[in-house]
Amino acid sequence: MVHLAKKSIKKGALDIMFADWLFILFTVCAVLGAAGLVSFRHPMNSAMSFVVTLISLAGLYALLSAKLIFATQLIVYAGAIMSLIIFIIMFLNIQNEDLPVEEGRLKNMTIGAVLIAPIGLFLMKVVKQIPGSDTVVVDPNFGGVKEVGQLLFSKWLLPFEIVSILLLVALVGAVVLAGKRGINK
Amino acid sequence: MNNDFLLLMPMLLVGIGGIGLMIASTYESITHERMAISGMGLFGVAFLFQLGNTVAHPTIPYEQVFNGMLVVSDFTRASGMIILGCGLATCMSAYTYFKQNPFCTSEFYSLIAFSACGMLLLTMAQELISVFIALEIMSLAIYILVGYNRQSQTATEAVLKYLMLGAFAGAFFTMGAALIYGGAGSTKFTEISASISANGYAGNAALIGGSFLVIVAFLFKVAAFPFHAWVTDVYEGASTPITGFMATALKTAVFAVFANFLVLNNGLHEGWINGLFYISILTMFVGNLVAIGQESLKRMLAASGIVHSGYLLIALVAINTEQFTGGVIAYYLAAYSVGTLGIFAALSYLGGEDEKRMNFADFKGLAKVRPYSAAAITIFLLSMAGIPPTAGFMGKFYIITSAISAGQIALAVFGIISSILSMWYYLRLIVNMYFHDAVDTFETDTCHKMAPVCTMVLALCVFAIGLYPIII
Known part of the structure; x- marks a missing residue:
């Protein structure tokens, strides 16, 4: 009995260790992908690098047992939106000579890094001091469609509803900015 | 229950009206003049x-x-x-503006309604995620309105700059909200306040960092120092009625939510008094410096908007979190909005085709040719400079007395100095209008009186708002 308990504790500790390693892996990938997004020269490389970020974020959601968010992250962001963006880039058929010449790229990046560094240090300090909370085993249904839906339509009804106006504005805006040029219709 | 519905009625009206205008804009037979009139009706009813x-x-x-x-x-x-x-006045001046600058499509007015809906939500929201979404509804509609003239290079430049920097501000806000959630365990203002009261504010690094980032986002939106650099380019690139709308309605909404956020707990406000003190002084003086060097009227008004943000920041420093009424801030915003909107309404019809008259020199001798317009512009400028008996004077008076009663004597003194400095560029336009001979004939499309009527009504409002506290 004692032996078994010991073994299960050991196994639990191993699981936590494993989750930690996964967490580190996903965060490093997410940050590297984001860095690639801004530093690659060709838009296609940037887009592919952004896919890495989105998939790593999906992994982070999975670690938090947020099943539905994990699935939507993969299907909607990494799947639908990113493939749309990649299609558009492929349609435009951007060659290396089409890209603008960026002079002083290294210099700008260094200056930017120097300026951002204090903010980064400040944020690291802040994040370190976020009060931790005890880890509890969540309900097996946690993060499922029903649970998220109930939360969304009870506690978070207002933000959920006003997002629809935001999407409507974006839609009208796309029509206005990219549609046919109407002159004083 | 019934009363609740009435309280939200203006927001619902504007939101549903925006959807209605959007659907109406798909019909060929509905001209943009009709849309403008429906927009005015919508805002008028919601206002009532x-x-x-x-x-x-x-x-x-x-x-x-x-x-x-x-x-x-x-x-x-x-x-x-x-x-x-502001929405009503913007629809009125846009009606005349688009007679001389033909790039309007009928969706224009539905976007104004949507952004007003976002602004109304923003003033009422007491929860960080709702605030973020409302902020984005407002900003997204404004970005599109800024870039509405696709023929114009300055408009394209303006929308790109504004979109990029606005996205940064939005990202700061989200990061801040996440940190506040980490520090307080909730995004609702009441629960954040309860958490600060229970555990204190000064020791909680996540709360300090989070509120710092949220305040940075607000400061960006109101163009306070050091986040003011975008404002002159963006205001210049946008069409005149939209510049007026941005300068007034957007600022009102953001200052409302800024005040609501700061007063959520006394600890939070006290933690930021020192920071806001320096930011407000720098905002006033940097704004004045920028404004003095401008040749274009729109750029000057943009820079003077920075100065007015500085005064409003004084009011934010001086607010009393225990008995917060927001009277001083709301009064100043009303006074400032009436003056600024009036000038932009006047510029909407005086600007002429393709906004050809936009510099100080273009308005030489306006008083000889169009005495009423010149008189109205003078009233607005005097109100913005803070000369009695206009609304602007009373607004500044309230802000400075509130600063003194909060013990911020230094801020009050700096406010008065800055207000004297600002006379330079306001009086410069008045001198140009009155003490020079007319070179231009200032011919405009005379059969559309909507913007001139709006200008005259706003000129009356300057005095009405100025005398309101004395009469009541």
Whole structure:
């Protein structure tokens, strides 16, 4: 009995260790992908690098047992939106000579890094001091469609509803900015 | 229950009206003139509803359904009235503006309605995620309105700059909200306040960092120092009625939510008094420096908007979190909005085709050719400079007395100095209009009186708002 308990504790500790390693892996990938997004020269490389970020974020959601968010992250962001963006880039058929010449790229990046560094240090300090909370085993249904839906339509009804106006504005805006040029219709 | 519905009525009207205008804009037979008139009707009715609402003490409409995320108070009612009034005046001046600058499509007015809906939500929201979404509704509609003229290079430049920097501000806000959630365990203002009261503010690094980032986002939106650099380019690139709308309604909405956020707990406000003290002084003086060097009227007005943000920041430093009424802030916003909107309404019709008259020199001798327009512009400029008996004077008077009663004597003195400095560029336009001979004939499309009427009404409003506290 004692032996078994010991073994299960050991196994639990191993699981936590494993989750930690996964967490580190996903965060490093997410940050590297984001860095690639801004530093690659060709838009296609940037887009592919952004896919890495989105998939790593999906992994982070999975670690938090947020099943539905994990699935939507993969299907909607990494799947639908990113493939749309990649299609558009492929349609435009951007060659290396089409890209603008960026002079002083290294210099700008260094200056930017120097300026951002204090903010980064400040944020690291802040994040370190976020009060931790005890880890509890969540309900097996946690993060499922029903649970998220109930939360969304009870506690978070207002933000959920006003997002629809935001999407409507974006839609009208796309029509206005990219549609046919109407002159004083 | 019924009362709750009435309290939210203006916001619902503008939101549903925006959808209605959007659907109407798909019909060929509906011209943009008709859309403008419907827009005016919509804002007028919503304004009357907002005027008719009485809010004795802060109420939470539909507390169960919305989980207490919206709070209506006298302050939100007043700022809502300013926003709706700005929408009305913008529709009126856009009607005339698009006679001379033909790039309007009928979706224009639905976007104005949507952005006003976002602004009204922003004034009432008491929860960080709702605030973020409302902020984005407002900003997204404004980005599109800024870039509406696709033929114009300055408009394209303006929208790109504004979109990029606005996205940064949005990202700062989200990061800040996440950190506040980490520090306080909730995004609702009441629960954040409870957490600060229980555990203190000064020792909680996540709360300090989070509120810092949220305040940075607000400072960006109101163009306070050091986040003011975008404002002159963006205001210049946008079409004149939209510049007026951005300068007034957007600022009102953001200052309303800024004040609501700062007063959520005394600890939070006290933690930021020192920071806001320096930011407000720098904002006033940097704004004055920028404004003095400008040749274009729109750029000058953009820079003077920075200075006015500085005065409003003084009011934010001086607010009393225990008995917050927001009266001083709302009054100043009303006074400032009337003056600024009036000038932009006048520029909408005086600017001529393709906004050809936009510099100080272009308005030489306006008083000889169009005495009424020149007189109206003079009233607006004097109000913005703070000369009695205009609304601007009373607004500054209230802000400075509130600073003195809060013990911020230094801020009051700096406010007065900055207001004297600002006379330079306001009087410069008046001198140009009155003490020079006319070179231009200032011919405009005379059969559309909408913007001139709006200008005259706003000129009357300057005195009405100025005398309101004396009469009541």
